[in-house]
Amino acid sequence: MTTPVLEVRGLVKAFPVGGGIFERLRFRKGQLLAPQKILRAVNGVNLSIAPGEVMALVGESGCGKSTVAKTIARIYEPTAGEIRIDGQDVSHLGFREMRPVRRKLQMIFQDPYASLDPRQRVKDIVIEPRRAQTGRTMSRKALEEEAVALLARVGLNAEQANRYPHQFSGGQRQRIGIARALSVRPKLIIADEPVSALDVSIQAQILNLMMDLRDEFGLSYLFVSHDLSVVHHIADKIGVMYLGFMVETASRDQLFNQPKHPYTKALLSAAPTVDKALRKPEIEITGEVPSALRLPHGCCFRTRCPLAFDRCAAERPALQAQPDGSSVACHLHDQTSVARSA
Amino acid sequence: MSETLLDIRGLKTHFHTFSGLVKAVDGVSFDVRKGEVVGLVGESGGGKSVIGFSILRLIEPPGRIEAGEILFDGEDLTKKSEVEIRAVRGGEIAMVFQDPMTSLNPVYTIGRQMDEMLQLHTELAEPARRARCIRMLEDVGISEAESRLNAYPHQFSGGMRQRVVIAIALLAGSRLIIADEPTTALDVTVQSQILKLMRRQISERGAAMILVTHDLAVVSEMADRIVVLYCGRVVERGRTEDVIAHPAHPYTRGLLDSIPRITDRQHRLRQIPGTVPDIRELGSGCSFRERCFRAQPLCAEKTPELAPVRQTLDAACHFPLEETKA
Numbered sequence: 101m102t103t104p105v106l107e108v109r110g111l112v113k114a115f116p117v118g119g120g121i122f123e124r125l126r127f128r129k130g131q132l133l134a135p136q137k138i139l140r141a142v143n144g145v146n147l148s149i150a151p152g153e154v155m156a157l158v159g160e161s162g163c164g165k166s167t168v169a170k171t172i173a174r175i176y177e178p179t180a181g182e183i184r185i186d187g188q189d190v191s192h193l194g195f196r197e198m199r200p201v202r203r204k205l206q207m208i209f210q211d212p213y214a215s216l217d218p219r220q221r222v223k224d225i226v227i228e229p230r231r232a233q234t235g236r237t238m239s240r241k242a243l244e245e246e247a248v249a250l251l252a253r254v255g256l257n258a259e260q261a262n263r264y265p266h267q268f269s270g271g272q273r274q275r276i277g278i279a280r281a282l283s284v285r286p287k288l289i290i291a292d293e294p295v296s297a298l299d300v301s302i303q304a305q306i307l308n309l310m311m312d313l314r315d316e317f318g319l320s321y322l323f324v325s326h327d328l329s330v331v332h333h334i335a336d337k338i339g340v341m342y343l344g345f346m347v348e349t350a351s352r353d354q355l356f357n358q359p360k361h362p363y364t365k366a367l368l369s370a371a372p373t374v375d376k377a378l379r380k381p382e383i384e385i386t387g388e389v390p391s392a393l394r395l396p397h398g399c400c401f402r403t404r405c406p407l408a409f410d411r412c413a414a415e416r417p418a419l420q421a422q423p424d425g426s427s428v429a430c431h432l433h434d435q436t437s438v439a440r441s442a
Numbered sequence: 443m444s445e446t447l448l449d450i451r452g453l454k455t456h457f458h459t460f461s462g463l464v465k466a467v468d469g470v471s472f473d474v475r476k477g478e479v480v481g482l483v484g485e486s487g488g489g490k491s492v493i494g495f496s497i498l499r500l501i502e503p504p505g506r507i508e509a510g511e512i513l514f515d516g517e518d519l520t521k522k523s524e525v526e527i528r529a530v531r532g533g534e535i536a537m538v539f540q541d542p543m544t545s546l547n548p549v550y551t552i553g554r555q556m557d558e559m560l561q562l563h564t565e566l567a568e569p570a571r572r573a574r575c576i577r578m579l580e581d582v583g584i585s586e587a588e589s590r591l592n593a594y595p596h597q598f599s600g601g602m603r604q605r606v607v608i609a610i611a612l613l614a615g616s617r618l619i620i621a622d623e624p625t626t627a628l629d630v631t632v633q634s635q636i637l638k639l640m641r642r643q644i645s646e647r648g649a650a651m652i653l654v655t656h657d658l659a660v661v662s663e664m665a666d667r668i669v670v671l672y673c674g675r676v677v678e679r680g681r682t683e684d685v686i687a688h689p690a691h692p693y694t695r696g697l698l699d700s701i702p703r704i705t706d707r708q709h710r711l712r713q714i715p716g717t718v719p720d721i722r723e724l725g726s727g728c729s730f731r732e733r734c735f736r737a738q739p740l741c742a743e744k745t746p747e748l749a750p751v752r753q754t755l756d757a758a759c760h761f762p763l764e765e766t767k768a
Binding site: 161307329375388 | 701
């Protein structure tokens, strides 16, 4: 078996929040305490991506999907857990030690307006990662030629290479972001909602470009999105997240044909579609996502789940492998109890 | 056929900017009947939001309504004075904006903001207004409504805030609600709750709604009729089923094809080439012609007029698409 490009084991990321020490001061049982408020963004996520594979993380806002992406890219340091890129553990590498790793891993961001330096020319933006990786060994001319070639690959011409970001539309800026990520020929690209800021007609152009580049460069993607139809189009396998937990992982066909977790079913039925004939029986869920500052005990989804029962409040379900190869964290799909009752 | 509530005829809203004249809305006509949901769709720059703002006369310089009539119940809103239009805003016609955080005032309680609406548009006394606010909050699915009246917007989640905004829009018994991307900032599970709520409240009250959105899927589930906009003009309008199933304008077709579908997955999505042209540099001819796969020399010479293509569908295209046989 080949080494996965990315392997994540038990990833946990918690953020201390709640302001300075004086804001947190409390008297409790005669003692002066400053309890730390902890926002538990990611609570033990496992995933692995094989070379050339596209994995998507889906979920609603606040489910921790972007935090997972940013922690893997080591914009954040994980609180616990292991991140292996091409077999190498990068979970606690320092800034300088990460630099060679970034040759294998690049990121594309959601907001094409905020992710490009407005005062750099496009050709300089695109080649910046390459320049950083090669030190001063490449001549300016060689770098510029590469920049123009990269821009041509994503559909921008040489004349546009000398312009500034504000002269481009959202879709074109996202192309620039993709060219920048490609400049070091990475194995893995982490794309955090790369098309959600774009109009549908432009969104299709960018998705097509990303799929072409995957075939051409043998890229793997970790694709973070809230849009199920986009995910269905691009992903080989999908992880569904809720409140920092992975509630279901499955191949694309399994997830869309036989969703197992009640939350996955609810997501699928809530997504609006133009194909009216196709409406699935609605699983209606009420309310909204609880706060990650106070996670419900037991199953994270039980507060909104129409199928919740006693055990869901008492015990947190673990992600369990299912007979068909998918994994689900739900007591209704508990394989040990199924085996016992059989 | 039910009565016409709003009739927009040849509306032109232009912005006189330093870098040139922007014809954001350039000759738009459509109507809204009582009890109906009309969806305005299109990509950014299509002019869909500007139409919503024009109806309520919320266009500020350098923008101006240059021509056209906006007949609401037979009265032309473009001819009303500022004092008269203020009675219409929030009263006869209410608006729900995209971002519920910026459309609520962060320093006043929910109760006070709701009460303001009733003070302006009704003659009710304080206890009656309060009772009505509480009932309205319950109607939009907010529990413990009475104590929630004293809460501030930041104490609500995004979905709850949008419920409050909808409650405010419905409070004064408006006959037309203009909802500008009401669920774009919300998660899908919350979005479906809010859309159902709006649909139910509209039909219970016999009001009409203009739903402005970029999301064809949302429109296809909500609207009775669809108006598709491109570069400030109506390119297609008709009954929702017809527009979605058999669009006549190549732009609508392209938009529908660009949506990744869960039913059939091709390796590549069919895409509309190019980008929306700069609205300041539109010459004569069809503004979609440079991205259109059916464009012919005629498209550059003559601007196509909106004309009936089929019984329930109008399109502005010299070479409209045939009805596809399923």
